[in-house]
Amino acid sequence: MAVDYAVIVVYLAGMLAMGWWGMRRAKSKSEFLVAGRRLGPWMYSGTMAAIVLGGASTIGGVGLGYQYGLSGAWMVFTIGLGLLALSVFFSARIARLKVYTVSEMLDLRYGGRAGIISGLVMWAYTLMLAVTSTIAYATIFDVLFDMNRTVAIVLGGSIVVAYSTLGGMWSITLTDMVQFVVKTIGVLLLLLPIAVVKAGGFAEMKAKLPTEYFDPLGIGGETIFTYVLIYTFGMLIGQDIWQRVFTARSDRTARWGGTVAGTYCLVYAVAGAVIGTAAKVMYPKLPSADAAFATIVKDELPVGVRGLVLAAALAAVMSTSSGALIACATVANNDIWSRLRGVAGGGGERDEVRGNRAFILVMGLAVIGIAIALNNVVEALTVAYNLLVGGLLVPILGGLLWRRGTAAGALAAVSVGGIAVIGLMATYGILANEPVTYGLLSSLAVYVIVSLATKPTDAAVLAAWRERLAGRGADEPGAADPATAPPVPSGAGPA
Numbered sequence: 195m196a197v198d199y200a201v202i203v204v205y206l207a208g209m210l211a212m213g214w215w216g217m218r219r220a221k222s223k224s225e226f227l228v229a230g231r232r233l234g235p236w237m238y239s240g241t242m243a244a245i246v247l248g249g250a251s252t253i254g255g256v257g258l259g260y261q262y263g264l265s266g267a268w269m270v271f272t273i274g275l276g277l278l279a280l281s282v283f284f285s286a287r288i289a290r291l292k293v294y295t296v297s298e299m300l301d302l303r304y305g306g307r308a309g310i311i312s313g314l315v316m317w318a319y320t321l322m323l324a325v326t327s328t329i330a331y332a333t334i335f336d337v338l339f340d341m342n343r344t345v346a347i348v349l350g351g352s353i354v355v356a357y358s359t360l361g362g363m364w365s366i367t368l369t370d371m372v373q374f375v376v377k378t379i380g381v382l383l384l385l386l387p388i389a390v391v392k393a394g395g396f397a398e399m400k401a402k403l404p405t406e407y408f409d410p411l412g413i414g415g416e417t418i419f420t421y422v423l424i425y426t427f428g429m430l431i432g433q434d435i436w437q438r439v440f441t442a443r444s445d446r447t448a449r450w451g452g453t454v455a456g457t458y459c460l461v462y463a464v465a466g467a468v469i470g471t472a473a474k475v476m477y478p479k480l481p482s483a484d485a486a487f488a489t490i491v492k493d494e495l496p497v498g499v500r501g502l503v504l505a506a507a508l509a510a511v512m513s514t515s516s517g518a519l520i521a522c523a524t525v526a527n528n529d530i531w532s533r534l535r536g537v538a539g540g541g542g543e544r545d546e547v548r549g550n551r552a553f554i555l556v557m558g559l560a561v562i563g564i565a566i567a568l569n570n571v572v573e574a575l576t577v578a579y580n581l582l583v584g585g586l587l588v589p590i591l592g593g594l595l596w597r598r599g600t601a602a603g604a605l606a607a608v609s610v611g612g613i614a615v616i617g618l619m620a621t622y623g624i625l626a627n628e629p630v631t632y633g634l635l636s637s638l639a640v641y642v643i644v645s646l647a648t649k650p651t652d653a654a655v656l657a658a659w660r661e662r663l664a665g666r667g668a669d670e671p672g673a674a675d676p677a678t679a680p681p682v683p684s685g686a687g688p689a
Contacts, residue, residue: 216361
């Protein structure tokens, strides 16, 4: 394993080096939180694909393939569909708003009264997303070094917290590009063909497995519908995803770069399911479906390749973890703490960078602590997505699509949807399908009824909203000036 260890150590050292490099660039709030809004199509596509394809999509996607066959692709497939929908229908408008958080968008649309409640819901979602990603380090480091769970979480989490705190979004962008390349090579170009060959090819796989393993809908229509509600809709409104949209240098970059990333996700979904199906042929009696990825890597791959594929799994986890962490810290500082203190953008640009850096460090330490204490990853992630979709989907999409929506309707939708989801999870169970379905319906009903029953949004607020959607009136102090900004890596700066 010496060669495999060397590959992993070099990879981790590279992540820290990029964090140090990013620190030298992040001199303003815009540079630190959204990479100066200057990413070109190549870097934007890679980093967007990296953040949405995390440990759940890689290790979990292979596990679903092991359990259900090709239909196990549906979880990651619905993530790709959500990213495609966001990119095609909404990303251009989101990019033109020139905000930092989803709650800022709600304040612009509804007149400044929806932010703090939506911020609390979004903070809870991003916190739990970061926690679940951090827990996944235990699985990878256990395969690599037979490491204690707590030590693995502290080691992996500390590296992510370090480079995220140092350079903010610039560090995360650079590391995500490396992680995107490593995942592509490790999972798509190496593990996928090797797994199929080791299983005897597709003909042998079909001969040894039940026919339902090759039924595209074998996982069940109800499960697919729930995946759409949670993951497809979740992609439309998550702060971690929107914060990447904010990094695009233009609305065209956001639309087409996101479309490429979404298409990549669809390919990645099918690849994970095929790898899992091959693992079922080779190891029909594994104690856990989630062990399929680690088992096939450990037993079937040659030296060196094994280290690269494990680095790919580590890359998948780190990209999601770092994206969720900076989103969590951005919401905590800009949507909650600043509002509670009655401050809106107070202080100079350097002070704001220092404050956001401190929040990443604090949130990162909290994430590591919660990850050590928490065991059930699936339940934690389900709670996060149920709250996000049940509480925020309707007021966000309503604000983008329905002029008659009001601040009162948005606040009612967030409150009722969130409470309904929590109550239904307590009644039906966290993993049940009913909480997000009924929570979403109740949020929609309340939003429409209250909006129609209350005074329409002030015309001046709507006029300012339309100006921002058109890309006007959004100048921000300290934003990168292309004429004076330092050189940008290939694919990241102005053409």
